[in-house]
Amino acid sequence: VLEPLKAACALYDITTPARQAAFLAQAGHESGGFRYTSEIWGPSDAQRRYEGRRDLGNTQPGDGERFKGHGFLQTTGRANHAAVRDRLRARLSIDVPDFEQEPEKLTELQWACLSAADYWDMRRINELADAGDFLGITRRVNGGTNGLADRHARWERVKAVLEPAAPPSEPAHTPDPLAAFTAADTITPQPQE
Numbered sequence: 001v002l003e004p005l006k007a008a009c010a011l012y013d014i015t016t017p018a019r020q021a022a023f024l025a026q027a028g029h030e031s032g033g034f035r036y037t038s039e040i041w042g043p044s045d046a047q048r049r050y051e052g053r054r055d056l057g058n059t060q061p062g063d064g065e066r067f068k069g070h071g072f073l074q075t076t077g078r079a080n081h082a083a084v085r086d087r088l089r090a091r092l093s094i095d096v097p098d099f100e101q102e103p104e105k106l107t108e109l110q111w112a113c114l115s116a117a118d119y120w121d122m123r124r125i126n127e128l129a130d131a132g133d134f135l136g137i138t139r140r141v142n143g144g145t146n147g148l149a150d151r152h153a154r155w156e157r158v159k160a161v162l163e164p165a166a167p168p169s170e171p172a173h174t175p176d177p178l179a180a181f182t183a184a185d186t187i188t189p190q191p192q193e
Helices: 001-013 017-030 045-049 078-091 104-107 109-122 125-131 133-143 148-162 176-183
Strands: none
Touching: 001 017, 001 109, 017 109, 017 125, 017 133, 017 148, 078 104, 078 109, 104 109, 109 125, 125 133, 133 148
16 A cells, blocks of 8 residues: 555655645545545445435436545545546546546555545645644545544654654654554555445
8 A cells, every 4th residue: 555655645745744644644534544445335325425416426326326435535426536537637647547437446546545645636735734734634625524533643643653753963854654654544455335
């Protein structure tokens, strides 16, 4: 998981300790500690929650379940699956799947990482991370403050790894991204249907 995540973060300038800590905390929460690349909902729950939601582009019968959250920041809805496809195609020099035709492709590790970093960039969240506005970041990722305590706890753990306090006489610390990733409670992700 670490290498595709590092590559996605580098591509979207999520490169400072403040940005990385905020990103890992939010993506860690949204993905259950990087365990899931697909939203955990039973078919009837996903249908009830997303079916017919025109604001998500869910206009066809079955879109609610088909376009439930995918990727580490849970891209949700037909319109958002198409939009991330278009943004990634414009930015990358590699073939990008058609996530509107094959939404489950966003559960693949490379696309789960890239779609999360793309969302972070599209929503201009690096600016909030630079300002240390974790509540603002949470609202921009989640639309509210759902799971705020868990997100904040993950943020504190990752910051402790990436920004350890060192006495002035010691050399500058080089953050260990693997340790930060572990601090965010990460394990190998698995699509959850």
